[in-house]
Amino acid sequence: MRARSLTARVLLLTTLWSVAALVAIALVISTLYREGAERSFQDLLRAQLYNVVNSVSVGEQGALAGSPELGDLRFSQPRTGWYWIVEPLGTFATTPLVSSSLGNSNLKVPSVIEVPFDRNYERFYVSKDEAGNDVQVAETEVVLDQEGRAARFRVTGNLNVVQSDVQAFSRSLYIALAVFGVGSLIINALAILYGLRPLDQARVALGHVRAGESERLQGDFPREIQPLASEVNALIDSNRRIVERARMQVGNLAHSLKTPIAVLLNESRVLDEQHGGLVRNQAETMQAQVQSYLNRARIAAQRESILARTDAEPVLERLVRVMRRLNSDKEFELEVSPNLALAMEQQDLEETVGNLLENAARHAERRIWVSATAAAADTRGHDENRRAWVELVVEDDGPGLEPDQIREAMKRGRRLDESKPGTGLGLSIVREITSEYQGVFNLSRGRSGGLRARLVLPAVTKEVA
Template identity: 70%
Template sequence: MIGSRSLTARVLLLATLWSGVALVVIALVISALYRQSAERAFTDLLRAQLYNVINSVSIGENNSLVGNPQLGDLRYSQPETGWYWIIEPLGTFAAAPLASSSLGVSKIVVPSILTVPFNNRYERFYPVTDAFGNSVLVAETEVVLDSEGRAARFRVAGNLDAMEEDISAFDRSLYLALFVFGVGSLIVNGGAILFGLQPLDRARRALGKIRRGEAERLEGEFPREILPLVNEVNALIESNRRIVDRARMQVGNLAHSLKTPLAVLINEARSLDSSQQELIKSQAEAMQAQVQSYLNRARIAAQRESVLVRTEVGPVLERLVRVMRRLNPDKEFHLSVEPGCVLAMEQQDVEETVGNLLENAARFCRSGVWLSAVPTADARGIEGVEGVRRTWLEVVVEDDGPGLDPEQADEAMKRGRRLDESRPGAGLGLSIVREIASEYQGLFELDRGGRGGLRAVLILPSVTKDVA
């Protein structure tokens, strides 16, 4: 997953998820708390109105209930509103009951005391559905009205839909406010995260310049949190450069120290008879090739993982083709290179591998040689592709000569083997190409091309030129 490999995307994703979960939890908690407060306030309102009704009613003449409760709410006088008050005499008190005009001739179903008992304040609250389909909450109590023990049951009902509408309106406002706050927080958090991670992005771009050969160290102003990392990377690059320079110097010293003794051997061989001269000369030349091969391997191993080793493919191949055209005026050389290709190799190694293949193709072709270089995602089983190299370049050299069978191709890549003794050469070119490709963890193959001749395929490590 790409997003999981990006620190910015990971932090933004975690911040977004946490903000979303936090806002949802906050919304649910506030909504639940407001509902509890609204229900408690609704119950307190009904209790206050209940005692207002109690204080407004008494026993009048002819043992009747008299009074006109004024609750300050027009809904108690409007029919079918779900807001009612009811007074019913108890026991032997045979007065006519009183009720608000909003109830009319309807009645409210009352649960038994066993189902909903009175509390310690001798009150009970219960929800019911009135005759008009309204969900109402009823507050009820019983009060003794005079010294003779005559009592009445008082009920006040309030419409629960009004409370639910109030809660729904609050929830909508809450959710809208939290949504706006959440979006604003995400924008602010995203900006803060992007701003805070800018130094890391600058470090990434600076490292990209090093990989492209545009810089030799991480440069720029960095905060103190990542400054030690920048310093360590710069120190590592400098150490790597010193190791490569030291390896090159040692390679040069060794080559120089062996050059003179080998030259002396070859010169002394001239004074010998022809058979001995040829033997010593061939062995000395083989020694030179062997020494140079192992020195090259040591140099490549010292610089293989360096981020500073980069070679532009196009100019190198164009120069090699110009040289081959000059050396082989009777042959045609065709070049196709995709722009922007950069190899993670030393220029000397690129020239040696491709040059050997071009020289070999020019020696055996009939009329022409075709050279191409294109990026490829297929590493064809190269060990260490994952985690070591991410991009590869396929270099193909093809000719229209006689070509080789698979058995002959395997034999040709062995050191010192020559399939055609009639042509000049030491039989080391293809083996050197294979060794250099192997040292760079690449691949070298020989097969028969579409033009009937030999097709040499090199898959070499490359870098993306645009990594910003």
């Protein structure tokens, strides 16, 4: 799984690296300390061995004589693992000398072939005494007099001393490194969060732009992020220029077509009723279609703009107020959730809802209901970008439409009721504008039996800190 948060990703990588590094450091230091402790232990046994060598000689009776004083009470306490032994070699037949700690016990001694002497004529090996202690043995052979009488000297030490010392050191080391590691991770996390704070500031500034509260990214960004902020601001400026240029071209085209169409309409009035009516109807249809395509061109030019924002409540209240004046015999009920803002131009919202209101007023018996609420996450049916949506509903208490009639009414220029005025373009214009904003428009039978028109349009999303 890939972490979607940059902060989480950096913290995860640094934590893994810190843990791996601290574990490696602990193992290396513990191993080095163990090796050093073992070398020191061997050096201690070597020093005790030569103390025994210097304390033992051949007496007047030709026997081993001497009483080594090693300054360690463990050599006088039984079964401690600390012993010294002097054994005669070859033809030197006499009684061995042993420490009081060994008593009548014996040690298992490997042969010289298994553990040979080194160049200093010393050898070290591990054995086990009769008490079950693991002991380190230091051994050498020394000629004691000019007659060539020799003896083998051994000094042993309990390996539990080394193991206990290493374990105590390792325990302290692990505790110290754990405390250091936790402290380092906390400081590292705070440093990362502090270092990435400008990215949160940039995100909040971009949220203000998306919400229409600002036209540019505002803030004092560090030099690593400032180029990105400058590029985003340049993109916003470029987008604004494109929108303005498209609007200007749309206005020029509308102005250039306005006069020819007006001339055709005027000329249709002086013609006879049959031909004049035909020219007038076609000119009005042409005028509505030109306006529709001009709207589509304008919407396509500014659809991707992040600066488009229209507050729903004042626009809908104004449209309903106008419709009440034009249709005094009809009742209009308006319900709008607070703080709803659509990511579309005000003119497009007015045209879509205005067409639906005119259609509802034309066919309603008495009442028209208008509502605007925040849409649920799955209202649109699919939402790959997880955008926010607003649901607009216009419903009347008229006769309504059957499913086949709804399909026919959605076609451009089709009018199901020829007795009512209109060009038949209203619903198709609503569908085209909604489609340009990647929204949803559908018709169905309402709760009162009339027509229910439902729009799902993009809402303004605001990033929060």
